[in-house]
Amino acid sequence: MTPTDAAHLKTLEDRLLWLSHWMIHHANHIRPKEDGIKVGGHQASSASMVSIMTALYFSALKPADRVAVKPHASPIFHAMQYLMGNQTLDKMKNFRGFGGVQSYPSRTKDVDDVDYSTGSVGLGVAITAFGSIVQDYISAKSWGNDLTLGRNVALVGDAELDEGNVYEALQEGWKNDLRNCWWIIDYNRQSLDGVVREGLFERIEKIFEAFGWNVIRVKYGALQRAAFLEAGGEALRAWIDACPNQQYSALTYQGGAVWRKRLMDDLGDQGAVTALIEKRSDDDLAALMENLGGNCVSTMADVFASVTDDRPTCFLAYTIKGWGTPIAGHKDNHGGLMTKNQMADWQKRMGVPDGEEWDKFATVADTAGLQNFLDKTPFFAEGLRRYSDDVLPVPAIALSSDREISTQMAFGKILDDLSKGDSDLAERIVTMSPDVTGTTNLGPWVNRRKLFARKAQADAFIEHRIPSTAKWEFTPDGQHIELGIAEMNLFLLLGAAGLSHSLFGKRLIPIGTLYDPFVVRGLDALNYACYQDARFMVVGTPSGVTLAPEGGAHQSIGTPLIGMSQDGLAAFEPAFADELATIMEWAFGYLQRDGAGDPDERTWLRDETGGSVYLRLSTNPVEQPGKRPDEDWRQGAIDGAYWLRKPGPNCEVVIAYQGAIAPEAIRAAGAIAEHRRDIGVLAVTSADRLNAGWTAAQRARAHGQFEAMSHVERLMQTLPRHCKLVTVIDGHPATLSWLGSVHGHQTIPLGVEHFGQTGTINDLYRHFGIEADSIIGKINGLTPGRSMAVSRNEPQ
CATH class of the missing domain: 1.10.760 (Cytochrome Bc1 Complex; Chain D, domain 2)
Known part of the structure; x- marks a missing residue:
């Protein structure tokens, strides 16, 4: 590095330190407040990172590199983007305000060049390892071998290393021969509530080394x-x-x-x-x-330049929290702010004239020289680095199912059919699973499309000619990534792969499978992936108490509600194989959409925006409906519901079901049809989409679009007011209980509210009152004097 370049780095360090702190000060002490609440902004946590980030972005990085910025260093990042012309002054002045610079870097809500969103500590660290794995996956393929490899870099707060998912990612990285990954630890030894324990990092350092990382201590400036x-x-x-x-x-x-x-x-x-x-x-x-080393911009630049291999590297950069400011070192400075008097004194020390606080080059003597340095900085030379890729055509997906088949088996057959073809879509599918590949019916796909590894690995069972249904052949051409038992890793990998079109310019169609009850074990990472607008399909299977012999620990209850509440995720729970095939064909297109956010007035869903998809499937074989007399059900299955049995004009009862409980609802409807008038059966495939369309239509009407009507409102608009609804699901009853509010019908919700136990499916259905006789019993209770029953063996 030349002395001139070193001088420019020092100037940039000062400018970034000032602009980031002034932005926070302006939000808290100058901008008018409506509610009088502290805005916040982490001045001290930004200050400890300023030298590291200056050296990294203006000396070490190349355009192909991707960075996850420590959440509390967001002000430094945005100040940097402001200097480079990628962030506006108006948004800087509105830091943490509505429509302004976000509290933490956000791919979807900030206008500047955010690679990975951060905010939930630890997740932004770990996703960089999976980003590197995805980059290797793409570059190993014939359609991706022109990819320029870059480093995936995480800027890490030392307290983030308390998060367990960081160590799960280290282990997965070692198994997948991780490379081109840097983690730069801001070792300021202070967390939110105190000071980091003595000697802690000596133990953490040994963990990194055990997993093959190069560890570089940067202690002295x-x-x-x-x-x-x-x-x-x-x-x-x-x-x-x-x-x-x-x-x-x-x-x-x-x-x-x-x-x-x-x-x-x-x-x-x-x-x-x-x-x-x-x-x-x-x-x-x-x-x-x-x-200290981490507060010396020239030291950090030299250390970064010294690493020329692709080995994963951890930089332990010693820093002072609040470095360069009046609050440096104070144990309460994590969320603390400089007072107005402190800021006034510091402004004089920094040499910033009054009225020039937002001036990018205030205090800079050689503005032309600095601008020339910025113009030549490699990382920013290509402008914003948001890429795109062509939309992949979706082949027709049809399934000739057996008389009885579970949705999980149907899912496996659909993927197996795709694996036999040569479509562009099939070529870009990458599947992944946390050690449950075989039991979630990915086996046929993997046997045909193989497992991914950067170097080919032989299957000893094949070599020794030992019969096995699993042909575990690892190859660079493989399209399945096998993970250990860590659901957080699954969702982080889905998140990284689901951003491949934007990060690397190569579209992937990621599909992850896991046992449905363990969705909750990775829920933070699932939410994080959706927050970044990553595009993927996650399949939770088996689900519910239909996984009867496994007991309560393996039986999911609340996952349908998670599917409904999770933004960016369209949740489905089909009952039949043809529904699943229709939904998956739609979903492969939905994953690739990036259109306007305006609602479709047919459903009031923002389908052109696209998103990810969650399928809740079951191992319980269900008798299939055979060839349907009409095709109306197809669009209904995508929109969220259709009439399996249309109600008559004097309908007294409608049974609405979702998922594998369908046979019980159908059997109950058949038994009471002679005693109740015009009974209807509503097949719900997505309570999520039904509810989203309904609430959106209500908002539209509140804003004067009085003609707005959602899909579920149209489905139920002809039901008489005296009609009763019975809803049933192998999951929490709240999933469907809101249906009565659509047009004001009395509703009896049935479902599972407590942990299950072992037994047969029939045992558990009876125990929870979701089998046909219980449904009938609830209907009998609606009008005393009428009763009917059904035998499970009685043909309907």
Whole structure:
């Protein structure tokens, strides 16, 4: 690095430190407040990262690199993008306000060049490892071998290493031969509530090394390294190494005079050491002691430049939280803010004239030289790095099912049929599963399309000619990524693969399978993937108490409600194989959409926006409906519901069901048809889409679009007011209980509200009151004097 470039980096460091802190100060102390509540903004956590980020972005990174920024360093990131012309002044002034710069970097809500959203600590760290794996997956394929490989970089707060998902990702990275991944740890030794324990990172460092990472400690800045070469320097270095974290933080906050006294008290009059200390003013001594490696931009630039291989690397960068500001080192500074007086004094020290606080080049003497340096910075040379890829045509998906088949088996058959073809879509499908590939019916697909590894690996069972249904052949051409038992990793990998079209310019169709009850084990990462607008299909199977012999731990209850509440995820629970085939054909197109967010006035759903898809499937074989007399059900299955049995004009009861409980609802309807008039059976395939369309239509009417009517409102508009609804699902009854509110019908919701137990499916259906006789019993209770029953063996 030339002296001129080093000088420009130092200037940028000062500019970013000022702009980020002024943005936070403006939001909290200058911008008018409507509610008087603190806006916040993490000045201290930004300050500790400013040198690292300056060196990284303006010296080390290339356009192909991707970065996940520590959530609390968001102000530094946005100040940087503002300098580069990628962020607007209006949004900077509206930091943490409606429509302004987001609290934490967001791919979908910020206008600047965010690679990975961050905010839920730990997840932004781990996704970079999976981004690197996805990059390797793409580059190993014939259609992706022109990809320029970059590094996936995480800027990590040291307290984020408390998150367990970080270590799950380390293990998965080792298994998948991780490379081109950097984690840069802001080791300021302070968290939200205190100071990091002594010696903790020595143990964490061993974990990184055990998984094959290169660990580089960046402890001393240029000033400190120069001082160590002076007479008495080794004694000073030994004192720094021995000083506890809390003491170092407290001394930093108190400043140069206190530093001087403490050093003299501890080291005594040792001639050379005393001379080293005495030759420096209080300000110079404070600058020396606070010149840790992570707060020295030239040191960080040199360290980054020294790494030329693709081995995963962890940089442990020692920093001062709040470095360069009046609140540096104070243990309460995590969410603390400089006061108006502190900011005024600091502004004078920084040399920023009044009225020029937002000026990009305030205090810069050589503006032309700095602008020329910025223009030539490699990382920003290509402009915004949001890519796209062509939409893949979706082949027709049809399924000639057996007389009885479960939706899980149908899913396996659909993928197997795709695996036999040569469509572009099939070529871009990548499946993944946390050690349940075979039991979620991915086996046939994997046997044909193989497993992915950067280097081919033989299957010993094939070599020894031992019969096995699983042909586990690992190859660079493979299209399945096998994961360990960690659902967080599954959703992080789905998230990274679901952004491949934008991050790498190569579209993937990621499909992940897991046991439905364990969706909740990865829920934070699922929400994180959806927040980034990643596009994927997740299949939860088996589900509900139909997984009867496994007991309550393996039986899901609340996942239908998760599907309804999760933004960015369209949730379906089909009962029949033909429904599933129709939904999957639609879903492969839905995953690729990136259109306007305006609602479709037919359904009031924002389908052109696209999103991810969740399928809740079952292992319970269900008798199929055979060839349907009309095709209206197809669109209804996509929209969320259709009439399996249309109600008559004097309908007294409608049974609405979702999923594998369908035979019980159908059997109950058949038994009461002679006693109840014009009974209807509503086949719900997606309570999520029905509810979303209904609430959207209500909002539209509230805004004057009085003709707005959702799909579920049209389906139920002819039902008489005296008609009763009985809803039933192998899941929480609240999933469907809202249906009565659509047009004000009395509703009896049936479902599962408590942990299950082992037994047969019939045992558990009876126990929870969701089998045909229980449905009938509830209907009998609607009008005393009428009763009917059905035998499970009685043909209907």
